[in-house]
Amino acid sequence: MSVSSWLSRLFRFGVVLAACAGFTGCMTVKSYVDPTLPVISKTELPKVQQPQPVTVLFEFKTKGNNNARATNELSGRVVEDVTQSGMFGQLSTTVTDPNGALLRITIDNVADQKDAVAKGVGTGLTFGLAGSLVTDNYICTATYTMQGKSYETSVHHALLSTIGNHSPPQGLTPLTPKEAVNQIVDQLVWHALTQLDGEYAFRVGSL
């Protein structure tokens, strides 16, 4: 093989490598928080007269199956949200008193992954030119148990993601996926606690 032929091939490989690296820039993912659920701030949360100590158990699921990796990543955020609500006394993540209050929180990501993958493939094959919009739905179920009485509530929320060359949902601010997920988790937990308080769940044991 001549030097010029070898250099020509090296150049072609370089072009392919550069193209591979460059195409990833076209596949930008932008996340948006669905505006359907009203935003509730920490200061708008109801005040509990006598906050009780509570054990918080959290589980993240993907289409009904427990997702240990996501649970690991989000459990700190969920516990912090419960703490920040100011609606409870001492918080624990392990049961120290079997007769004490228990707050069980599950968040289930019920996205249609097959649909998301199909859209992703279309976007991928066109290197982002045919962009797509994917919706991840989240259902938060919170159950509060105290002195044998249980109260349960659920809240729905959604994450919208644009991949590649797709116009943003009207009126929404783009966020990184992490920022959007954090906002969604905060809102799910605070709405669930507000709804449980509306059922007078946190008055059990304080009367």
Place this chain on the structure above:
Amino acid sequence: MRPVARCFALALAMLALTACVSPPAARYQPAIDNTNILLRQGIRLGVGKFSAAVGVSNHSLAVRGSQLTGGSDGTFSTYLHDALVTELQTSGRYDTSSQLLLSGVLTRNELSSGIGTGTAAVGAEFSLTRNNEVCFKKTLLAEHKWDSSFIGAVAIPAAFSNYPTTVQKLLGELFADPDFIAAVGASTGSPGS
């Protein structure tokens, strides 16, 4: 065309190779369902040794060229041991000075991510001793399925994520087993459940 084909193959290979990873199994998280079961039982247990039967994959599980590795010491038997401790601690049922000691042998450990469906199977022979005398011995198996993509970058993390779920199921089988409940002499119906 041949150089173009080679370039395309190289690009494909580069994309495919990004999926070849060997992470450890995700830190075990207790299942709320398991905590609920344990809270209904007034039991307190210690956890003994766990090992793997001959021929059982105890160090790594292959998924489409990637490897899932075991727990804190690199083995899946230790992962199962640690998972059991985590479940008992979370429900306030772990007691290192208990007369009841639970040990086990990993008898099956499989993980695969086929196109369409991913599957995992984890089995163990559990032995419970009370004051060093065996009062329960049983082999249990948990099988688990999930939707699996044909795209490796989606299917491999999904498989890795579903391994701990299978372990949760196995421990759920144990905690709810009528013979196990009888052996530990659990009193059911505790508040908080």
